Amino acid sequence: MSRRLRARFAKTGKVRFVSHRDVARIWERALRRAGVPIAYTEGFSPRPKLSFGLALSTGYESLGEYLDISLRDGGSSGVDLEQAPTLLTVALPVGMEVQAVVDLEPGMPSLQQAVTSCTWHIELSETEAAVATLVDRALAASELVIARTRKGQEAVEDVRSGILSLRALGPAADGSTVVEAELATQPRGLRPAELARALHPATEVRRVVRIHQWTQVGGARQEVIPLLSVDPDPAREDHPTGPDRSRVATLTRTQQARAS
Amino acid sequence: MRDVWTQLEPHLASVEKPARYIGLELGAQRPRHAPHRVAWLLTYPDTYEIGLPNQGLQILYEILNERDDAVAERSYAPWTDLEAVLRRERIPLFSVDTHRAARDFDVLAFNLSAELTYTNLLNCIDLAGVPVRAAERAATDPLVAAGGHCTYNPEPLADFLDFVVLGDGEQVVGEITAVLAEWKRGGREAGGSREAVLRALAGIDGVYVPAMYEVDYDGPHIRAVRPRYPEVPERVEKRTIADLADWPYPRNQLVPLTEVVHDRLNVEVFRGCTRGCRFCQAGMITRPVRERPADQVRTMVSDGLRRTGYDEVSLTSLSSADFSGIEGVVRDIVDDPTGCGQISVSLPSLRVDAFTVGIAAEIQKARRTGLTFAPEAGSWRMRQVINKLIREEDLYSAVESAFSQGWRRVKLYFLTGLPTETDQDTLGILDLARNCVDIGRRHHRNPTVKASVGGFVPKPFTPFQWFGQNTLDELGRKIGLLRDGARRTRSLQLTWHDPRATLAEGLVSRGDRRLGPVIERVWRKGGTFQEWSEHLDVDLWLDAMAEAGLDVDWYVYRHRHEDEVLPWDHLSAGLHKDFLWQDFRDALAEVGLPDCRWTPCYDCGACTGYGIEHVVASAVPPAGGSQGTGQDLTRGSEVPVTLLPGVRKPAAAAALSGAPS
Numbered sequence: 001m002s003r004r005l006r007a008r009f010a011k012t013g014k015v016r017f018v019s020h021r022d023v024a025r026i027w028e029r030a031l032r033r034a035g036v037p038i039a040y041t042e043g044f045s046p047r048p049k050l051s052f053g054l055a056l057s058t059g060y061e062s063l064g065e066y067l068d069i070s071l072r073d074g075g076s077s078g079v080d081l082e083q084a085p086t087l088l089t090v091a092l093p094v095g096m097e098v099q100a101v102v103d104l105e106p107g108m109p110s111l112q113q114a115v116t117s118c119t120w121h122i123e124l125s126e127t128e129a130a131v132a133t134l135v136d137r138a139l140a141a142s143e144l145v146i147a148r149t150r151k152g153q154e155a156v157e158d159v160r161s162g163i164l165s166l167r168a169l170g171p172a173a174d175g176s177t178v179v180e181a182e183l184a185t186q187p188r189g190l191r192p193a194e195l196a197r198a199l200h201p202a203t204e205v206r207r208v209v210r211i212h213q214w215t216q217v218g219g220a221r222q223e224v225i226p227l228l229s230v231d232p233d234p235a236r237e238d239h240p241t242g243p244d245r246s247r248v249a250t251l252t253r254t255q256q257a258r259a260s
Numbered sequence: 261m262r263d264v265w266t267q268l269e270p271h272l273a274s275v276e277k278p279a280r281y282i283g284l285e286l287g288a289q290r291p292r293h294a295p296h297r298v299a300w301l302l303t304y305p306d307t308y309e310i311g312l313p314n315q316g317l318q319i320l321y322e323i324l325n326e327r328d329d330a331v332a333e334r335s336y337a338p339w340t341d342l343e344a345v346l347r348r349e350r351i352p353l354f355s356v357d358t359h360r361a362a363r364d365f366d367v368l369a370f371n372l373s374a375e376l377t378y379t380n381l382l383n384c385i386d387l388a389g390v391p392v393r394a395a396e397r398a399a400t401d402p403l404v405a406a407g408g409h410c411t412y413n414p415e416p417l418a419d420f421l422d423f424v425v426l427g428d429g430e431q432v433v434g435e436i437t438a439v440l441a442e443w444k445r446g447g448r449e450a451g452g453s454r455e456a457v458l459r460a461l462a463g464i465d466g467v468y469v470p471a472m473y474e475v476d477y478d479g480p481h482i483r484a485v486r487p488r489y490p491e492v493p494e495r496v497e498k499r500t501i502a503d504l505a506d507w508p509y510p511r512n513q514l515v516p517l518t519e520v521v522h523d524r525l526n527v528e529v530f531r532g533c534t535r536g537c538r539f540c541q542a543g544m545i546t547r548p549v550r551e552r553p554a555d556q557v558r559t560m561v562s563d564g565l566r567r568t569g570y571d572e573v574s575l576t577s578l579s580s581a582d583f584s585g586i587e588g589v590v591r592d593i594v595d596d597p598t599g600c601g602q603i604s605v606s607l608p609s610l611r612v613d614a615f616t617v618g619i620a621a622e623i624q625k626a627r628r629t630g631l632t633f634a635p636e637a638g639s640w641r642m643r644q645v646i647n648k649l650i651r652e653e654d655l656y657s658a659v660e661s662a663f664s665q666g667w668r669r670v671k672l673y674f675l676t677g678l679p680t681e682t683d684q685d686t687l688g689i690l691d692l693a694r695n696c697v698d699i700g701r702r703h704h705r706n707p708t709v710k711a712s713v714g715g716f717v718p719k720p721f722t723p724f725q726w727f728g729q730n731t732l733d734e735l736g737r738k739i740g741l742l743r744d745g746a747r748r749t750r751s752l753q754l755t756w757h758d759p760r761a762t763l764a765e766g767l768v769s770r771g772d773r774r775l776g777p778v779i780e781r782v783w784r785k786g787g788t789f790q791e792w793s794e795h796l797d798v799d800l801w802l803d804a805m806a807e808a809g810l811d812v813d814w815y816v817y818r819h820r821h822e823d824e825v826l827p828w829d830h831l832s833a834g835l836h837k838d839f840l841w842q843d844f845r846d847a848l849a850e851v852g853l854p855d856c857r858w859t860p861c862y863d864c865g866a867c868t869g870y871g872i873e874h875v876v877a878s879a880v881p882p883a884g885g886s887q888g889t890g891q892d893l894t895r896g897s898e899v900p901v902t903l904l905p906g907v908r909k910p911a912a913a914a915a916l917s918g919a920p921s
């Protein structure tokens with residue numbers, strides 16, 4: 001079985017306007033530049049074997065994105081997990097920072113399967129008081145319906161069960177307010193924009209940051225690759241997590257995540 | 261200085277492909293603005309996807325940023341959705357590097373690669389907050405400049421451009437910068453005179469300042485174009501760099517974050533072309549042939565791949581299979597042990613023969629999907645007229661070779677509306693394509709042959725500059741003939757260029773200064789992105805022509821006389837007008853003209869006029885010969901060329917090729 005790696009990275013600042021598909025191509029080139037011996041698919045049109053987790057909408061930022069990298073047989077022993085984050089960050093555009101690279105055990109579920117929910121910070125164009133009311137109302141409701149398209153069909157659906165937690169965090173710039181929401185990704189995911197519509201049909205979504213992607217380990221919720229000293233305290237003045245590279249750079253990897 | 265990023269940012273999530281506007285490419289320079297540095301905004305007047313890969317722009321971007329007296333950033337035409345935002349929110353055109361407002365630069369320098377981008381050029385000037393007409397600009401406004409292939413007839417843009425650069429830009433941008441640095445020191449901001457700086461620019465070789473010339477008309481005809489001042493040259497000659505080896509640019513090719521055209525490493529292996537295809541403006545205006553030394557090509561490829569992370573490299577030129585020793589170079593690239601992963605190489609080539617396919621097979625071990633050939637015309641007679649001397653058997657052997665080596669799709673490029681073309685010639689396109697389908701069927705169950713047909717637009721500084729373009733109706737009729745004929749053949753896919761776009765291009769291609777108001781009117785009516793089929797509106801052009809009292813027939817469809825003053829006669833690509841006229845006569849007589857790289861000079865003027873020569877590594881054609889040209893290759897040794905250092909003397913080379921000397 002050839003070696004596989006899982007990498008965690010942030011995507012903040014200007015680079016958030018790059019699409020999911022472009023992020024994949026950026027990674028392909030960055031891995032080649034960094035000299036990582038990636039495996040390729042067979043056939044007439046070989047592609048690097050990379051698989052990404054849940055797509056992040058263009059324009060959203062994230063403190064925790066993931067991808068799995070398959071390494072070529074034979075050439076894979078040379079990858080140093082300690083140094084990989086630095087080497088890869090240098091090969092990536094400004095705003096994409098690799099926080100951790102770990103070995104992926106054989107038989108581990110794919111990112112798409114593993115992640116069950118995500119925590120988001122979502123900036124809404126409402127006052128703090130208005131958002132507090134909307135949040136209370138949503139949490140109290142037994143049903144929250146919105147219209148959304150599914151396989152091209154318009155359907156009215158109850159999305160209440162997709163909201164695992166929700167709270168108003170505090171004011172952001174221009175009189176808007178940040179909410180923190182943990183939204184399910186399975187069986188059907190709830191997107192930040194859909195949550196906003198469920199809260200109030202006319203509210204405008206401004207900045208959106210994915211803070212965590214959660215997976216279930218032995219019945220407990222755990223980050224896909226946990227980091228130490230992540231403290232995205234939204235009440236702090238430098239929130240929302242903008243193009244501030246120093247913040248991300250302070251994140252450190254846990255030893256536990258790297259344990260085999 | 262105005263940074264527009266904070267204004268722009270809230271709107272980017274609502275426009276298509278916002279990654280086009282953020283910069284951050286690998287290879288992007290760190291611009292260091294300073295009062296003593298001339299600030300250039302290098303602008304491509306089409307979308308980022310089309311403009312970013314432009315090599316000319318990237319070369320100048322690096323050369324200027326290496327200088328102590330200059331700084332350069334880049335800009336591209338915003339797509340219509342962002343344009344609406346910019347106008348609504350009063351945000352000016354900006355650089356993608358630091359999101360600096362365009363007006364804060366000293367020069368807005370445009371690359372002109374296609375006539376149908378002219379209205380975008382006006383739109384960009386306007387979005388910059390600069391008056392579109394040069395005469396209305398104040399001393400505090402930036403200068404508006406243009407370079408690139410279309411500048412060999414800049415007359416339709418004369419009202420809008422302050423200065424124009426003809427030919428290779430590598431050296432002349434430095435000379436221009438020196439003049440502008442002086443202008444800046446003298447206080448461009450403090451209201452220094454534009455007239456003075458324009459007169460100084462007009463004194464630089466290769467720089468044309470339209471306002472320094474007066475056009476005399478004689479009815480619809482031009483009587484003369486005269487300089488306004490004695491020190492302004494009567495004729496502006498193009499600039500040519502003698503040796504590509506001195507200019508190994510771009511050293512840091514830009515790697516964009518989002519997908520663009522030609523999204524791969526591009527290494528220019530030679531500039532110029534002497535095959536002499538009579539319809540091809542690029543081949544005429546970029547002479548002579550200047551090869552890059554093979555070792556430099558190898559270094560640029562291996563360094564470039566390592567630096568960019570690309571897995572594909574294109575060896576660019578007008579016909580890369582003609583590069584001396586091309587086989588060795590591509591083999592070295594493919595076999596490079598230091599390379600990471602599988603590298604594929606692409607090779608734009610005019611040659612249509614098994615030799616070229618052989619190289620392609622060598623280098624495209626992976627991704628063997630489609631190969632493209634350009635026979636350009638459907639009959640041998642027609643190909644003699646246009647001097648594209650590919651025999652039918654050359655094409656079939658190439659196609660046979662492609663299908664037998666695993667390719668399943670073959671694409672063929674053709675032109676229609678060529679001089680002396682008859683319906684028999686036009687329909688010959690279908691005969692060739694059908695025969696290629698038959699060859700394909702011998703190798704695959706479902707081969708595809710795609711024939712792409714473009715309408716011919718006569719271009720300045722080509723032997724066909726006198727030829728009257730086919731009318732809209734005539735081109736429509738010819739495409740109809742082809743379409744009807746192609747229906748009956750399965751596996752043959754016919755695509756064609758919209759004759760309306762051909763007409764619009766033809767209007768501007770050989771227009772004069774009177775076209776200025778037409779272009780301005782089309783732009784004011786919203787006619788931007790005319791290169792894009794969904795945006796092209798030929799009625800805007802026809803209405804604007806009528807409005808200006810100009811006759812489409814006179815400008816586009818009319819044959820020109822030998823003694824007529826052409827709107828670009830006061831400019832020069834080095835080619836003698838009598839050479840071009842003779843070549844036109846030869847075309848009409850169906851006489852081909854050999855490639856002068858490998859045969860004695862016939863004095864077109866491009867070398868002799870400037871005291872330069874071809875720079876090639878071999879004075880004999882590459883293996884496989886100068887296919888189809890019927891050239892006497894034994895005379896290779898007599899060719900007056902500069903050989904790159906370290907290669908055999910011409911006589912020895914000829915002897916080595918087995919030809920009697």
